[in-house]
Amino acid sequence: MLRHLFKLTWNKKKTHALLIVEIWASFLVLFGLASLIIFNARNYLEPLGFAYERVWAINLQNNQDTTDVAEKIQQVVRHLGTYAEVESVTRMGSNFPFAASQMSNGVKYNGTHSMMNFYTVDENFARTLDITPLAGRWYQSADSVGKHRPAVINQKAREKLFGEENPLGKILNNDGENTWKVVGVIGNYKDKAEFMENKPAMFELLYADDRWNSTLLIKTKPGTDALFEARLVKDVTAQLKGWSVEVDHLTESRTNQHNLTLIPVLIFLIICSFLLVNVALGLFGILNLNIAKRKDEIGLRRAMGATERAVKQQFLGEIWVLATLSMLLGLLFTVQFPLLHVFDVASGVYLLAMVASVVIIYLLVTLCAWYPSRQAARIQPAVALHEE
Amino acid sequence: MIKLQHVEKVYRTSAIETLALNNINLDVQKGEFVSIMGPSGCGKSTLLNIIGLLDEPSRGVVEIGGRRVEKYRDRELAHLRNEKLGFIFQSFHLINDLSVLDNVEIPLLYRSSSARQRRALAQEALEKVGLSNRMKHFPKQLSGGQKQRVAIARAIVGKPEIILADEPTGNLDSAMGNEILSILQNLNKDGATIVMVTHDDAMAKKTHRLIRLFDGTQVL
Ligand SMILES: Nc1ncnc2c1ncn2[C@@H]1O[C@H](COP(=O)(O)OP(=O)(O)O)[C@@H](O)[C@H]1O
Numbered sequence A: 001m002l003r004h005l006f007k008l009t010w011n012k013k014k015t016h017a018l019l020i021v022e023i024w025a026s027f028l029v030l031f032g033l034a035s036l037i038i039f040n041a042r043n044y045l046e047p048l049g050f051a052y053e054r055v056w057a058i059n060l061q062n063n064q065d066t067t068d069v070a071e072k073i074q075q076v077v078r079h080l081g082t083y084a085e086v087e088s089v090t091r092m093g094s095n096f097p098f099a100a101s102q103m104s105n106g107v108k109y110n111g112t113h114s115m116m117n118f119y120t121v122d123e124n125f126a127r128t129l130d131i132t133p134l135a136g137r138w139y140q141s142a143d144s145v146g147k148h149r150p151a152v153i154n155q156k157a158r159e160k161l162f163g164e165e166n167p168l169g170k171i172l173n174n175d176g177e178n179t180w181k182v183v184g185v186i187g188n189y190k191d192k193a194e195f196m197e198n199k200p201a202m203f204e205l206l207y208a209d210d211r212w213n214s215t216l217l218i219k220t221k222p223g224t225d226a227l228f229e230a231r232l233v234k235d236v237t238a239q240l241k242g243w244s245v246e247v248d249h250l251t252e253s254r255t256n257q258h259n260l261t262l263i264p265v266l267i268f269l270i271i272c273s274f275l276l277v278n279v280a281l282g283l284f285g286i287l288n289l290n291i292a293k294r295k296d297e298i299g300l301r302r303a304m305g306a307t308e309r310a311v312k313q314q315f316l317g318e319i320w321v322l323a324t325l326s327m328l329l330g331l332l333f334t335v336q337f338p339l340l341h342v343f344d345v346a347s348g349v350y351l352l353a354m355v356a357s358v359v360i361i362y363l364l365v366t367l368c369a370w371y372p373s374r375q376a377a378r379i380q381p382a383v384a385l386h387e388e
Numbered sequence B: 001m002i003k004l005q006h007v008e009k010v011y012r013t014s015a016i017e018t019l020a021l022n023n024i025n026l027d028v029q030k031g032e033f034v035s036i037m038g039p040s041g042c043g044k045s046t047l048l049n050i051i052g053l054l055d056e057p058s059r060g061v062v063e064i065g066g067r068r069v070e071k072y073r074d075r076e077l078a079h080l081r082n083e084k085l086g087f088i089f090q091s092f093h094l095i096n097d098l099s100v101l102d103n104v105e106i107p108l109l110y111r112s113s114s115a116r117q118r119r120a121l122a123q124e125a126l127e128k129v130g131l132s133n134r135m136k137h138f139p140k141q142l143s144g145g146q147k148q149r150v151a152i153a154r155a156i157v158g159k160p161e162i163i164l165a166d167e168p169t170g171n172l173d174s175a176m177g178n179e180i181l182s183i184l185q186n187l188n189k190d191g192a193t194i195v196m197v198t199h200d201d202a203m204a205k206k207t208h209r210l211i212r213l214f215d216g217t218q219v220l
């Protein structure tokens, strides 16, 4: 019977050309959507690698004041540590967790070059964000005695640069004359929130005389409220005449980051749904029409011994054959994505997206063909064969 | 082989009620060749459909091969049609998108058979109607007479005991019509029971028995 259906569909390929194109296009669109969703969902399931609850970012801006900038910032760091509400303080650049800004650098080890997200942070960073190194330890200011700057890398960076080799104590460099000594390895560091891909990251020690990196992260005690925030801003502004002080709560910045990912996905999803609903309605119409046109054939098959069920299955089978042909054409395109590593996305994402799209297309065509096929099965053979 | 008792068929549409068949009693023996005649609209097709289990009578009893079918369900009726009955229609009802060979194989799709068996049986049936050289053709490439021969091959491919033909020569000129009739006569000689609706007196005369219908009633 399957062979028969293939023959029937194949011989009618000209009549079906439009349907095939429609299913083919829907399949490609679905594949795009599914890839996007699966890519993001997989990222979401990867842990962030740090704790952001109760952490605030205090951004200091020196504006016109250019005297003793580094010393003034360090003073504020020490001052913040004196509050009973503050558990821990750390200083870093403007690329703090969930912030819009980011920085990346190329780093080399033994000829292996890799781009990574790059952070300049002080010794209290790991404690403030609850990061436990997987190997080695977080650096301390005291580590900066040699000519190499102490650094910590994450697991992804380790895989890229070192493979199986032990990274601890190894020296990294870049195209300039900077060198770093790896003292620790941490797990994930997804500072653009859950939907971010787990990427290589590297942290270097922030020196006390640094004038540029002026964001302070504080971890507050549970129950700390806006009253404290007001007091803190007032105190810091009093200390830093002419500077601007701005506080971000990481929980809020995280939500913003989520929206940045989710809103485009949602828009794409809505557009695709409209498209698919349209295709489905079109398909339903065409199938209904086809069945009306093929009454003759239905009556004939019934006369030759087809049961109602066989007629229904034939019509469903035909649309499955059609969907299969369309998707085989579609797969010729979509398999290029994992083969050519398009967008540098893991092959698993594309494969899963293909499977999901195939399943959804089969469901969709079945849904559209179900009612018309059942109608076809219910046509009385004597009526179908009636000739004037 | 075919037995009808007090068969009545009423068609009810929203406004009108048509009595298409009125108290039909019929007994066709195995190996008989029976023709049915009557003016247009007198119920010939309706009668043939009821014999062919494509339609149910409103009243009365239908027996095919000694089996009363009134309690039969779709699956059993389909099975009986497939095994015991072969149909030939005035307008051939070939599927244009299938080759001659594939058209002839259709009845075999609804019973268990291998592709090889189907092919062999279809070739055999096409040989019987003298069309073994047209197997790869499509219906559009055939003349009316050839199409009807394909339809006959399709009707006999499953080796049914009964062949029901509804004006099989209605769309053909007399030469082709006679050719079709002689094929049917040969099938009858080989043992098939045939019931044929026709408008042609000359053809009816060549069959064993004539049944005349008028307005749903059997007059002969
Ligand atoms: N499905 C139907 N619904 C209503 N009336 C029908 C139907 N089929 C046939 N009839 C009516 O039944 C009568 C007999 O029809 P039919 O058996 O086709 O006649 P014939 O084949 O002798 O020309 C006609 O009056 C026809 O209009």
Ligand SMILES: [Mg+2]
Pocket (backbone or CB within 6 Å): A387, B044, B045, B046, B166
């Ligand atoms: Mg008729």
